[in-house]
Amino acid sequence: MTGRGEAILETQALCARYGEVEALRNIDVAVAEGELVAVLGPNGAGKSTLLRSIIGLVNASGIVRFRGHALPPRNPVAVARNGIVLVPEGRGIFGPMSVAENLQLGAYVIGGRGSEFERRHERVLALFPRLKERLAQTAGSMSGGEQQMLAVGRALMADPQLLLLDEPSLGLAPRVTAEILETLGRLNREGLSVVLVEQKAPLALKLAHRAYVMANGRITAAVDPRKIKSHDELAQYYLG
Amino acid sequence: MARAALGYLPALLAAALVVYAIAAGGYFVALAGFALIYAVFVSGLNIFMGYAGQASFGQNAFAAIGGYTSAVLTTAYDVAPLPALAAGVAGAIVCAVLIGYLTLRLKGHYLAMATLAIGLIVYEITVQWQSVTNGYAGISGIPPLRIAGFEAASDRAQLVLLSALVALCMGSAWLIRHSRFGRALVALSGSEEAARALGIDVARYKLAAFVVSAVYAAVAGSLFVHVVGFVSPEVFGMNMVILGFTMLYVGGIGTITGPLVGAIVINLLPEAVRGLKDYQDLVYGAALILILIYAPGGLAALGWPKRTRPARADAAAKLEPASVEP
Numbered sequence: 227m228t229g230r231g232e233a234i235l236e237t238q239a240l241c242a243r244y245g246e247v248e249a250l251r252n253i254d255v256a257v258a259e260g261e262l263v264a265v266l267g268p269n270g271a272g273k274s275t276l277l278r279s280i281i282g283l284v285n286a287s288g289i290v291r292f293r294g295h296a297l298p299p300r301n302p303v304a305v306a307r308n309g310i311v312l313v314p315e316g317r318g319i320f321g322p323m324s325v326a327e328n329l330q331l332g333a334y335v336i337g338g339r340g341s342e343f344e345r346r347h348e349r350v351l352a353l354f355p356r357l358k359e360r361l362a363q364t365a366g367s368m369s370g371g372e373q374q375m376l377a378v379g380r381a382l383m384a385d386p387q388l389l390l391l392d393e394p395s396l397g398l399a400p401r402v403t404a405e406i407l408e409t410l411g412r413l414n415r416e417g418l419s420v421v422l423v424e425q426k427a428p429l430a431l432k433l434a435h436r437a438y439v440m441a442n443g444r445i446t447a448a449v450d451p452r453k454i455k456s457h458d459e460l461a462q463y464y465l466g
Numbered sequence: 467m468a469r470a471a472l473g474y475l476p477a478l479l480a481a482a483l484v485v486y487a488i489a490a491g492g493y494f495v496a497l498a499g500f501a502l503i504y505a506v507f508v509s510g511l512n513i514f515m516g517y518a519g520q521a522s523f524g525q526n527a528f529a530a531i532g533g534y535t536s537a538v539l540t541t542a543y544d545v546a547p548l549p550a551l552a553a554g555v556a557g558a559i560v561c562a563v564l565i566g567y568l569t570l571r572l573k574g575h576y577l578a579m580a581t582l583a584i585g586l587i588v589y590e591i592t593v594q595w596q597s598v599t600n601g602y603a604g605i606s607g608i609p610p611l612r613i614a615g616f617e618a619a620s621d622r623a624q625l626v627l628l629s630a631l632v633a634l635c636m637g638s639a640w641l642i643r644h645s646r647f648g649r650a651l652v653a654l655s656g657s658e659e660a661a662r663a664l665g666i667d668v669a670r671y672k673l674a675a676f677v678v679s680a681v682y683a684a685v686a687g688s689l690f691v692h693v694v695g696f697v698s699p700e701v702f703g704m705n706m707v708i709l710g711f712t713m714l715y716v717g718g719i720g721t722i723t724g725p726l727v728g729a730i731v732i733n734l735l736p737e738a739v740r741g742l743k744d745y746q747d748l749v750y751g752a753a754l755i756l757i758l759i760y761a762p763g764g765l766a767a768l769g770w771p772k773r774t775r776p777a778r779a780d781a782a783a784k785l786e787p788a789s790v791e792p
Contacts, residue, residue, distance in 0.1 A: 278659075281663055283659055283662060283663065302662040302663055302665070303662065303665050303666070303667050306662075306663060306664055306665030307665050311663065311664075312663045314657075314659065314660055314663065318657050318659065318660030318663070319656075319660070320652060320653050320656035320657065320660070321656055322652060322655075322656060322720065323649070323652055323653070323656070327649055327652075330649060331649050331650070331653050331661075331664055331666075332664065334646070334649075334650065334653075334664050334665050334666055335664075335665045337646055338646050338649065380664075384664065384665070
């Protein structure tokens with residue numbers, strides 16, 4: 227770790243399978259307080275499975291520690307209440323509901339109302355002004371970029387201590403991707419710890435303090451982005 | 467403002483038809499009465515299917531529990547209608563908790579088939595348990611509903627009482643939809659994984675929606691027997707399931723007023739085409755198809771701008787989990 231702070235998240239010997247296929251094999255990763263850690267790798271490397279295993283959405287063996295305490299396995303409710311929030315691949319917004327309702331659900335743990343809710347709501351709308359214009363609109367009728375903003379905004383409504391993002395740039399135009407990642411970078415500089423899964427490695431490495439490269443369910447490299455000088459060098463980490 | 471008013475137009479028209487029935491009396495009162503009872507039944511179905519996005523072909527089971535409990539307690543044990551209704555609701559809740567705990571682990575078609583089986587099982591019980599239900603001969607002499615000293619002895623009085631109950635029903639459905647509970651139900655219909663990731667206990671909410679739906683069904687069942695004064699197994703058979711589904715989709719699944727609109731339209735439509743004699747079934751079927759083609763969100767959703775149309779069970783974004791084992 228970079229020494230930015232204490233470890234906020236650690237996994238130890240994390241394993242997961244899809245039937246006969248080992249999706250994760252003995253994954254040991256760590257994220258320090260205030261770090262933005264990228265998880266890179268090709269399709270099928272196990273990046274999404276890693277995030278879903280941390281959250282408890284899949285059956286996984288091994289240990290996941292949050293601030294030194296082991297998280298209960300296969301219990302996403304408890305993980306969310308601990309302050310770890312996932313922005314899933316494909317956004318996972320609730321299409322039939324309005325933008326306002328999606329944001330309200332983000333604060334589900336605190337009941338979706340009250341002064342603390344209002345504070346978070348104002349913060350999210352300040353970060354994503356486009357959402358403020360569309361509060362009454364059904365989320366499913368928004369563009370992909372707006373849906374991604376909503377997905378991130380909804381996650382921020384939970385006031386997470388650790389934000390996990392699974393390929394936020396998927397299917398988005400470069401301009402929109404840049405806008406969203408810039409917001410993420412700003413949130414990280416303000417102290418939010420982030421794990422960012424991305425296939426677009428150069429974008430992720432611009433923001434990340436550290437990066438893990440995965441392939442075939444394993445961590446193949448732990449990388450300092452500042453030391454990567456070229457695409458060829460990055461490709462070497464992918465290819466092993 | 468005008469757009470919002472347009473959105474409520476189908477519901478206002480449905481309410482106007484009920485008011486007309488009260489004023490006109492006669493056969494329309496009976497039609498409207500059945501429509502209002504079904505509005506209660508379909509409201510419950512809407513909570514489980516429309517809000518929570520689950521499938522149930524067995525809500526008639528809980529209507530049977532409510533109906534037969536009311537019938538037996540009021541005729542054999544001289545219990546007053548309201549406590550008998552409450553007992554029927556309590557019985558439906560217990561059954562819904564037990565059945566839901568076992569079956570709600572299933573999803574999609576499997577859940578639909580399991581709930582269908584429950585409906586068939588309860589139907590068979592009402593046929594076979596003759597010492598209590600009197601089998602196909604049924605139970606007659608069920609007294610009219612009496613609430614706070616007001617007895618709904620005449621057809622018009624029944625319709626007024628039913629109207630008040632349906633208004634209560636719609637109001638409670640609105641409150642549910644706009645509560646934290648309701649938002650969580652709609653969330654899990656969109657994506658169970660995304661809902662879990664937000665801290666929503668999906669299993670608990672599915673069970674709660676199933677139980678709430680059963681309560682509405684039990685109330686509808688009890689209302690039916692008190693309005694008609696008679697009950698037999700066929701009342702709560704497959705026909706109720708088919709009618710309920712039709713009303714839900716024609717009215718607008720996931721909307722607040724859809725159950726009322728659908729119940730009124732489906733009850734009145736056969737009467738509107740009765741004059742066509744040999745062609746009435748054909749025209750009825752064609753009318754249903756046309757409604758579903760040109761109002762796919764249901765009649766109650768027609769007036770809403772597409773971008774702000776009330777939530778429906780079909781989600782724009784789904785996150786399907788892969789099955790994983792360590």
